[in-house]
Amino acid sequence: MTDSESVHPGEILVTALAGTVVIMNAHLWHGGTENHTEAPRRALHAFYCRWDIPQQQYQKRLIPADLQARFSPELRQVLALDDAHNDEISSVFTNVSGFLK
DSSP: OOOTTSOOTTOOOOOOOTTOOOOOOTTSOOOOOOOOSSSOOOOOOOOOOOTTSOOSSOHHHHSOHHHHTTSOHHHHHHTTTTOHHHHHHHTTOOOOOGGGO
């Protein structure tokens, strides 16, 4: 049994100044550490996939309808909000990723 709190021998911590953008493949073995500052830590999680793969997060369920109504046609297309096929393949999943629980 391994200790999930212990340091992995190949571990690399990514530290950066506020405003820095880090782009990574989330399929990499990764984790997060405690925020030791007074400032909030923000993250933007983007997931791109083929049209026939369900969204990782079903946007239509997660974004309030009143907010969706204000989105531009381009943003609605990017989020697949008006895509019947996406509704069919993504709406059947009820789970959300850990950071949205």
